[in-house]
Amino acid sequence: MVRKGPCGQTGTVSQGENQWVLHVDLDQFIAAVEVLRRPELAGKPVIVGGRGDPTERAVVSTASYEARAFGVGSGMPLRVAARKVPDAVILPVDSEAYLAASDAVMATLRAQPGATVQVLGWDEAFMGVSTADPETYARGLHDAVLESTSLHCSVGIGDTLVRAKIATGFAKPAGVFRLTVENWLAVMGDRPTIDLWGVGSKVSGRLAKLDITTVAQLAACDPADLVPEFGPKMGPWYAQLGRGDGERTVDDTPWVARGHSRETTYQQDLTEPVQVDEAVRELVARVLEDVIAEGRPVIGLTLKVRYAPFFTKTYARRIAETFDREDVLAQALNLVGKIEPERPIRLLGFRAEMSMPEEARKGHTPTRSGW
DNA sequence: TCTGGGGTCCTAGGACCC
């Protein structure tokens, strides 16, 4: 499915001063962590999702290779997955275990000499390294992670963050792949735009309406031509993405959250105002726990409501900086007044936006740092 | 088959001010 091995590039190193971006991604991270602590699961179809109960409203977080062979993938309703793989082992999500494993992996990456580490999520990170031989460095990285955590990872090598990130897809499983300006079009040119990091089904569809279906076509287009469809920022940005260009520097500035949110899908739709009131109080309390732990004032609130079956509305409000529990709760309950009565509610979410320290505003974000 | 939970950023349109 994905190409493996060396990319066959020839000639000189393209990077000045041997600076490289590596993207490290753990293989089957969640399933691998579960198998580590229950070795008897090795080789079996393992599905992790929700509370591990396939009769509940929940989706698959990760499926092992054995389960994927049956057509199970992330995001699929747990109920459907269970039907596809009748003898699957279905496990509840155990975030704390994954976080602990993640911390061990990241500590190993940071311990590499001369490395700058930018964490992207539980199971992946960018690394900035200086070396004349990035492939050897990458294999050493795989071995170091395996030795310290018993987990396998794949490593993408690139001259930009975007190329390194996409390269990892060709490195899996447990391999190394290099993607630079020199082989970008040869490797990616004929592929559909949706293969790009940051292009999903909607954007690839809108690009197709402009007769842009491949990465090569996107790379060749005039950025200005995309502005009418995508706006002044996103238009040129998609064109740049098509070329694989973008940020080249790995930034290890600590990440500062813009806000915190909690949301819950109810196993039975809420129909009574009393239930809604109670549910919002509970969400607000959970969000405030996180906010108070950070010690930063709240400046905005958003209430998200999914009316059954699948119609979502958000109600937002900017507020005067406050740190007061009762104040936030009162204003949240005020937003509840906007909810349409008489409609069953399947999901409620609550988000608090926090004030940002001026110097942290530039701090990178976990998922869009390379943009 | 019936769709989680935690994030980020962008855009459009209305309100308001000068």
Add this chain to the structure above:
DNA sequence: TCTGGGGTCCTAGGACCC
């Protein structure tokens, strides 16, 4: 009495990522 144009703030919604 009716109206331009620019700027900023706010709300709602959309798209994407892990």
